[in-house]
Amino acid sequence: MNNDDFRSWSTKAAQWGVDYREGLRERPVRAPLVPGKVLNALPSVPPEKGEPMEKIFADFENLIVPGMTHWQHPRFFAYFPASAAPPSVIAEYLVAAMGAQCMLWQTSPAATELEIRMIDWLRQAIGLPQGFGGVIQDSASSSTLAAVLTMRERALEWHGNAKGLAANPQLRVYSSSLVHTSIDRAIWISGIGQENLVRIPAVGALQSMDPAALEAAIVADKAAGFLPAGIVACVGSTSVGSTDNIRAVCEIAKRHGLYVHVDAAWAGSAMICPEFRHFWDGIEMADSVVFNPHKWLSVQFDCSAHFVRNPEDLVRTLAIKPEYLKTHGHDGVVNFSEWSVQLGRRFRALKLWFVLRAEGLEGLRTMIRNHVKWAEKLARRLKAEPDFEIASEPMLSLFSFRYTPRGAADLDALNLALVNAINDDGRIYLTQSTFEGKLVIRFQAGHSDMTEADADVAFDTIVEIARSLAIEKKTA
Numbered sequence: 001m002n003n004d005d006f007r008s009w010s011t012k013a014a015q016w017g018v019d020y021r022e023g024l025r026e027r028p029v030r031a032p033l034v035p036g037k038v039l040n041a042l043p044s045v046p047p048e049k050g051e052p053m054e055k056i057f058a059d060f061e062n063l064i065v066p067g068m069t070h071w072q073h074p075r076f077f078a079y080f081p082a083s084a085a086p087p088s089v090i091a092e093y094l095v096a097a098m099g100a101q102c103m104l105w106q107t108s109p110a111a112t113e114l115e116i117r118m119i120d121w122l123r124q125a126i127g128l129p130q131g132f133g134g135v136i137q138d139s140a141s142s143s144t145l146a147a148v149l150t151m152r153e154r155a156l157e158w159h160g161n162a163k164g165l166a167a168n169p170q171l172r173v174y175s176s177s178l179v180h181t182s183i184d185r186a187i188w189i190s191g192i193g194q195e196n197l198v199r200i201p202a203v204g205a206l207q208s209m210d211p212a213a214l215e216a217a218i219v220a221d222k223a224a225g226f227l228p229a230g231i232v233a234c235v236g237s238t239s240v241g242s243t244d245n246i247r248a249v250c251e252i253a254k255r256h257g258l259y260v261h262v263d264a265a266w267a268g269s270a271m272i273c274p275e276f277r278h279f280w281d282g283i284e285m286a287d288s289v290v291f292n293p294h295k296w297l298s299v300q301f302d303c304s305a306h307f308v309r310n311p312e313d314l315v316r317t318l319a320i321k322p323e324y325l326k327t328h329g330h331d332g333v334v335n336f337s338e339w340s341v342q343l344g345r346r347f348r349a350l351k352l353w354f355v356l357r358a359e360g361l362e363g364l365r366t367m368i369r370n371h372v373k374w375a376e377k378l379a380r381r382l383k384a385e386p387d388f389e390i391a392s393e394p395m396l397s398l399f400s401f402r403y404t405p406r407g408a409a410d411l412d413a414l415n416l417a418l419v420n421a422i423n424d425d426g427r428i429y430l431t432q433s434t435f436e437g438k439l440v441i442r443f444q445a446g447h448s449d450m451t452e453a454d455a456d457v458a459f460d461t462i463v464e465i466a467r468s469l470a471i472e473k474k475t476a
Contacts, residue, residue, distance in 0.1 A: 001053070009053055010093075017089065020065075021072060021449075028426025029073045031066060038067045069429070074449040077458060078423075078431040080238070080266045081446030085298035087358035091351035092300050102345040105333040112334055115349035118356070122293070122305050125361055126271040129284045133311040135339040136303060136348045140265035141182040142341055143290035143306035144232065148173065148186040149341075150288070150308075150317045151230030151259035158316060165191045169227040174198045174217060176209040178242040179234045180263060192229070206395070207242030209233065215252050222256075230259035230287075235280045236267025239433045240442070241395025243267070247282025254285070262289045265304070269296035270372070270396050273365050279396075288314075296371075297364055298448040299355050303348050306339075314339055371397040371445040374455040378443065381459050387466070391440040400433060400440035403466045412439040418466055427461045 001009070041063055071082045084092075102108040102115075119134040137143045153160050156168050165171070171192050175183055177199040187197045198217050200209045218228050231253050233244040246262060253260045262283060268291020270276045283289060289307045293299040308314050319338035337343045359367075375397040382388045387405040408414050419432045419441050431442050445455065 005053070009057075012057070014093070016061075021086075024070055024073045024449075025075075027070055027073065029076055029429035030069045030423050030426065032424070038063060072447070072449070073429070074447050074451065075428045075454050075457060076447055077443050077445065078429040080295045080444060081448075082294060082301050083296075083298045083446065083448040084300040085355055085359065085448050087354040088298060088300040088351040091354040095347045095350055098347070100347050102347050103337040103343050104335045108347065111347045111349060112336060114353060115336060116334060118349045118352045119305060119307070121356060122352075123307060126268060126291070127274065127277055127283075128289065128307060132289075132307045132309055134305060134307040135314075135336050136352070137290075137306045137340060138302040138342070138346075138348075139182075139304050140180075140263060140290045140292055141185060143288075143304050144182050144261065144263060145186040145189055146306065146314060146318060146339075146341060147259075147261035147288045147290070148183075148190045148192070148230070148232070150313050151261065152190055152192060153317045154259055154313060155227055155229035161317070169225070170196060171229045172196050172198055172218075172221045172226045173230050173232065174200055174209075174214055174228070174258075175232040176200055176202050176207075176234055176237070176242060176244060178202050178207055178237045178239060179232060180238050180265070183232050183263065186232075196226075202242055205393070206244075207237075207240065207392075209244045209249060211245060211248040211252060214249065215255075218252070218256050218258070228256060228258055230261065233260060233262045233286070235262060235264035236270075236395060236398070238266070240392035240400050240435050240440070241267070241398040243279055243395060245282075246280045246286065250282050250285035260286045260288075262286045264289060264291045266292065266295050266398075267396055268305075269293060269364075270368050272297075272361055273368055276396065293352060293355075296368065296446050297355065298359065298367070300351050302346075303352055311339070367448060368397075370452070371450065374450070374452050375399060375443065375445040377452075378445075378455050378459055382462070385463060388463075391435050391438065397445040398442065400435055400442050402438065402440055403469075405466075414469070415439050415441055418462075418469055421465050421469060422461060425461065425465060428458050430462075 072084060100108045100111060102111040105112045115136055123132050152171060155171060160168060173187060173192060173196065175197060184194065184197065187194060200214045200217060202208060203210045221228055231249055233246055233249045235243050250260050264280060267279065271280065287309050290304060292304045294301040294303040315338050336345060376394050379390055379394050379399045382401050383390045387403060389402050389404050391400040391402050393399060402411060402415055403418050404411060416432060416439055419430055422428060422430055433440055433442050
């Protein structure tokens with residue numbers, strides 16, 4: 001491809017992106033699920049000779065796009081949002097065009113220094129105190145893994161990497177029973193082991209880790225010869241938004257010398273609104289915090305903000321400095337590859353810079369406040385229906401509900417059938433979960449293009465399809 005072709009196809013791709021976004025409301029949110037349809041349409045062997053871009057692009061439009069779930073659809077109410085606001089998309093074009101490898105300051109000085117500034121902008125935006133440093137990781141999973149490795153090393157007095165776990169006492173890490181599975185994976189990969197992740201029961205309206213049970217578990221483990229290393233607390237869990245009492249957790253950790261990592265992957269974005277910060281009261285006492293601007297701040301995936309109170313501990317855990325990675329003659333530079341599991345790093349700060357400047361904090365606050373308001377309104381409307389119940393009350397813009405018509409024999413099966421029918425319908429996209437031993441249907445508002453009318457469509461779709469299922473069962 002020569003430069004003229006590159007210019008032409010780049011223009012076509014950008015125009016396609018605009019047209020795609022404009023037409024999303026006319027598409028089903030989730031593609032019809034037919035396993036193997038796309039795979040079987042693809043040649044089983046790679047081409048020996050290059051093919052014309054016209055054919056490649058046509059196959060993209062005709063084969064790939066119809067088989068996609070449309071995450072940028074304004075009625076994507078499943079999982080958590082992954083909004084990519086137009087300024088973020090434009091920044092990604094530029095990042096792709098430059099193709100920079102941002103592992104060291106010397107390999108991309110401007111990228112490193114922009115990342116330092118963007119992390120501090122985010123720190124100020126969410127109200128973390130001065131002194132917290134940070135790094136942009138690819139995902140909360142990587143951030144949590146880095147935090148677990150750090151708590152492991154600190155507990156082992158920095159001997160774990162050198163001597164391995166077999167030469168050291170058996171570690172323990174504590175979390176709620178409702179945390180994301182990324183915590184489990186971090187425990188696996190760190191070598192601590194699933195059996196040493198101690199699950200603390202969740203209690204109360206916010207389904208918080210029981211502080212008394214947490215401290216009792218730590219004391220019992222110490223008496224049994226285990227070495228408690230840290231606690232992973234949560235603000236806004238994936239299932240139903242469960243949120244731990246961060247202050248209570250941190251005070252217990254301080255008494256026992258434990259590291260505290262707070263997973264606020266989704267809900268952390270809402271902390272740009274001061275009125276929501278009570279959900280993580282005490283956050284300044286945590287050792288590390290993660291939240292994903294790629295979830296609720298309209299920044300293109302991947303962009304995870306990992307804050308640390310003592311950056312030296314993170315670097316001491318992860319830094320490896322062979323000669324070929326040293327920057328001679330420049331003291332004090334930051335090499336973010338020493339803050340991450342990965343050596344190679346993308347230029348993630350640019351899209352964050354574009355979005356924060358284009359939207360402004362007030363624009364982003366308005367978006368989040370609207371999502372919370374519209375989710376609460378939908379929950380009230382469903383609660384007022386005689387054959388629906390709210391299983392978990394709204395936590396910010398997330399709640400769960402159940403369809404409970406009188407006389408239904410198996411409500412779990414009925415609700416699973418309902419969520420599948422809703423998703424097959426295509427107007428909206430929801431996911432199921434379990435809460436208090438029952439199958440529930442999750443709703444979360446979070447896409448940057450969502451309007452109040454989209455929440456109204458969600459209500460109409462849910463009620464209409466639920467009632468149609470009831471009619472089908474009666475006629476059957």
